[in-house]
Amino acid sequence: MRAPAFWSNPPRAPGWQARLLAPLSWLWAAVAARRLARGARVRVGVPVICVGNITVGGSGKTPAVIALVERLRARRRVPHVISRGYGGRLEGPLQVEERRHTAEDVGDEPLLIAPFAPVWIGADRAASAVAAVAAGAEVLVMDDGFQNAGLAQDLAIVVVDAGFGFGNGRVLPAGPLREPVASGLARAGLVLAIGPAPARESFARDWPEAARLPLVGAEIRPLRTGMDWGDVRALAFAGIGRPEKFFATLREEGAEIVATRSFDDHATYDPRLLSRLRAEAKALGAQLVTTEKDAVRLPPAVRAEVLPLPVRLGFADPAPLDAALDRLGL
Template identity: 65%
Template sequence: MHPPAFWFRPRHRPGLRARLLAPLAAVWSWAGRRRLAGQTPERLGIPVVCVGNLTLGGAGKTPTVIALVSRLVAQGVRVHVISRGHGGSLEGPVAVDERRHSAAEVGDEPLLIAPFAPVWVARDRAAAGRAAEAAGAEIVIMDDGFQNPALAKDLSIVVVDAATGFGNGRVVPSGPLREPVARGLARADMVLAIGAPADRAAFAAAWPETAALPVAGAALAPLDTGMAWEGLRAFAFAGIGRPAKFFATLRALGAEIVAAREFADHAVYDRRILSRLDSEAHESRAQLVTTEKDAVRLPPDFRRKIIVVPVRLALDDWAPLDTALARIRRPMQRGTTSE
């Protein structure tokens, strides 16, 4: 689904539709609180880092996971990632093999992360955590799952898209939140605000509650692949949380977007849709361009027609996260340390 515009109105002026949907939002919020209170989290023998968010989609969790994995691997830490595998059919636990598995089996995000570290997909996150630990992981990073009580978390990072923040501050369906801001921040250890400096400043001003936690700043930047974007006629399409961010990135690279097609997050592209995109791009004499996340959901034969724009997360300062990671790293059950 595409999020409705009223979700992102100012928190002090949510509008009539948000107010009318408040009773349903109260039910959603109650159900989430009950789910968290109704289960005792399982604790692994190794640290668990959760990268989550308070809103539905589009915050930048997966690039954050990749950045954390890369940081830890560079320090010699054996890090594994666990994921529910949104949209995948396999119940798991299964170790993701990007050469063998498809997005229909394990989800798109695990396929993006798998080149950087071992990834375990399972509907039961505790089972995925146990599989990672048994396979020799020293630290587990949980991609999403902040609202899931199955595993005890040693470090919880709430990722937020600074441009949209927490929207109107209301819970689904009145707003974009999975849970109330105050409740979520009370369980978090750190906030990672992703976006331009001006957007981050506006977010901090709109949500002063976040000042009670360490707040790190970061930005997503296209990976330099040597592609000459200037003047390229691009037929862009994206099925991510905020396709507009992708289109803005293309324009900033210098591409001329002749058409932009938005799809729902995790969209499944059937042959009918792909044929239409291919035909429209050909008629426009434009190059099909999409995101990494979309590309892994495409059939291999169609993927060859696409130019992909990879992005990576760059933190302003790693010190707050390095300090938090150092705090939770402890002697492993095997009697060794990751230091």
């Protein structure tokens, strides 16, 4: 699904479409609240940190999970990650094996995270948590699942794209929210706002209810690999929540982008589509370039022809996060 343009409207002027869809939003919010209220909230004996969001679409959650895992490891803890495994065909709970599993098996995000920590996928997050603890996990990082009531969360981190914020402030389908901002932030322990400093400052002004929580700023930056993107004439494609952010980053790195192609989040790249992309790149004399998340969904033979742009998240001031980890005894 491609996000409608009116989702980006300011809350004071959400658009006629949002007002028309308001009754469906009320129903969605009521169902979400009831599901959360009836959850079992299982505890598994180790701290559980949820990295989730209130909005749908790309907020930078996967780089945030990786950054948190690395911070926990620096504290000499043994983190395991549990994930729904969205887009994968295997039910789980099972541990992701990079050399054996594909994105079709376990989803793209678990494959991206697996080099940094053991990852367990499964629809039943409580069952995955039990398996992870049995395998030696000292702390669990839950990738998404903020609205999942099956597992108790000791710290909930709400990840926000600072430039987008909470969009028009309306719940699906009238806006991009999975639940109302107020109810979501009431369960959160920390807000992670990702974007340049001016965007983070604007987010804090526009959404004071989020700024009342401990607020951590961060930016997603390209990983320095020695690659000179200034020499690249690129046909850039992406199937992520907000492809335009990837294209902007690639331009900032100096690449000459001669064409862009946007696809739905978690898009499946079938042979016909890949053949068309390869032919178009050849006709333009361009190199195919994509995100790490898209690259893991490509067949190995095609992946060898495509340049991925690796990124990592850097914290502007991690003190509030470190304080929260200290309170958990981590």
